[in-house]
Amino acid sequence: MAVAVVAVLAVGGGAGLLAAWRLNANITKVDVSDAIGTDRPTQAAPDAVNILLVGSDTRKGKGNNEIGMSPDDPGDHSDTNLLVHLSEDRTWASVVSIPRDSMTPAPPECSSDAPKTQWVTRQWNHNYQIGGIGCLIRTLEGNTGVYVDHYAVVDFRGFQDMVDALGGVEVCTEEAIDDEDSGLQLSAGTHTLQGEQALAYVRVRKSVGDGSDLGRIKRQQAFLSSVAQEATSSRLLFRPTALYGFLDAATRSLTTDPDFGLGTMRDLAESVREIGLENIEFVTVPNETYPADPNRVQWQDSAEVIWESLREDHRVNEPAATRSPSPSPSASALSVSPDDIDVLVLNASGTSGLAGQSAAALTVQGFASVQVGDASGEVEDGVLVEYSAGQAQAARTVAAAFPGATVRKAEGLGETVRVTLGPGSPAVVEVPNRLGSEPLPDQPVTATEPSPQPTISTRPANESICSTS
Incomplete structure (x- = not known):
């Protein structure tokens, strides 16, 4: 949902006029540089920006404890993982979905200085559970060579509040949904969902399609597209009260690094003002069944196409002959x-x-x-x-x-x-x-x-x- 914050700031632009001091104070800032360590990648395009956005399934805090917890896997996890790349020339952006069930090398006990030769294979969302966002960033950088400039974490309550502040988000489902765990019931077709329903929609898994996390990722990407379309429409931007309500809800839900406050978001937003939704692409890390556990996945070799595109700052699938020279x-x-x-x-x-x-x-x-x-x-x-x-x-x-x-x-x-x-x-x-x-x-x-x-x-x-x- 932090994508929507930047989208709103990019088109609306006037956050400074809407009590920016209060909005910035809403954001919780946490420095995790010690957990990330100093052995970090370099960037071929220094002015490109990579932001790790995490949807946490924490049940801590008001409004979050009402969401059911899995007794088989307690603790906080990175339920949704998005790596956003803003190109150096700010003409395009990629949003990469990383499956939460990915099995990848990770630092033992989330050590910030363990060499990669000592890393162990671990489920992706358990990195957040063991060592928080710092461990997740170190694992991401170590496996991809992509430098992470900023991070933002949003919880269940914040997600719901932002959707409600938008006045609901439109979704489209090919099949009827009757999910016993969440109580979500939808007929096939298009619906406008409010906060609680929207959260159930993006989290529902077992009762829809093949029941996989990969199917859920596709719904989440479509949902985020709908959020971006709604957030940048005149229905929100030309209603100051609604605009402020959305930004207030969004900032109250965010935990970020110390340098990723409202001012930095506004500067980034201004730099991508003319980017256009058609130049924002969603992509999922290519994956296959993990041999040791059919309920988990491992990244395919072709995932390197994505990581190389982010490191070298060119669009995914862009032919080498058409790329701007590095x-x-x-x-x-x-x-x-x-x-x-x-x-x-x-x-x-x-x-x-x-x-x-x-x-x-x-x-x-x-x-x-x-x-x-x-x-x-x-x-x-x-x-x-x-x-x-x-x-x-x-x-x-x-x-x-x-x-x-x-x-x-x-x-x-x-x-x-x-x-x-x-x-x-x-x-x-x-x-x-x-x-x-x-x-x-x-x-x-x-x-x-x-x-x-x-x-x-x-x-x-x-x-x-x-x-x-």
Whole structure:
């Protein structure tokens, strides 16, 4: 629902005139930086913004204890998990739904400093139960390489209050719903739901469709589309009392990081004022049945398409040829000379001789030491440049030799910068601060073509709420 807050501020704009001091005071702010730790990803597009939005099933606080609790799994969980990406140029946004039943690596006991080699497999929403939002962010960043700038958590009561403040939200269901657990009864078709009904609708699972959390996610995405459409309509924006009531209800329900107050929300909202609902897309992390438990899921390899799009700031499914060029690693002066950098070049391209060829082209430019080898494990297309703590600037110099390279922080490399050459890797080019004048050697070896990117299903926010796509 925090998406709706930003949407309202973007179009309405006048939150400052509506007792902003009180609205900002409504928000509970909690610093979880210690729980996240310092080993965090970097962003290729520094001005892009990633916000983790969590719907908590907490039963604490007035209005929440009236919602039934599962006796088999007590405690607070991240019932709904949305990662919102606002593009650097603010012309589009992606909203990624992460299934709550995902089984992924996670830090043991939510430790903020445990290396990934010690991580254990755990159900996604249990990260929140064990270590709160800080543990959830650390787990997300560690599995995706996507940096989280801000977070917001909303509870049951806040969800209901916001829906009521909107005057209800329209939903569309293909089949009748008769849910014994929540008492929700709806005939097939379109309905306008008030707060309590709306909460039951987005949470109902077992009595609708195949009873899975994945089906529920589709309903939640359609619901959020309807909220965004309603929140940005003139029916709300030109009724000051209703607008203030919505923002008051929304802010009273939010827990955020200390830097994500109403002022920051308003600034972000202003920056996406012209984005248009058609440029907001919903997407679900591709998944499959978890072999050890058919009631859980694991992410498919194609999920990397989503994470790469967020890291590199381009739309999901956008062809590489149409993307805006990424900022060059050498856009600002390179501060580490090649003769101060040790490089390890690994070949994951499937083409023999590529690593040696690249190493020769680096050596002639004065890099201190260039070793070669073959990569093992998962393979990414293109060039991946990895570095450990203290070597970020050295990695920039190395990445300047590989146009379009992805630069990522990793563990255990010491002072060595590791380059992995995957399918589609380009030839080495001269770095701006190279040493010597000897020309680069010929590079006749060409990497294999990258594998076709899988297409990920997306849903634009302006799509009809009755759409089942």
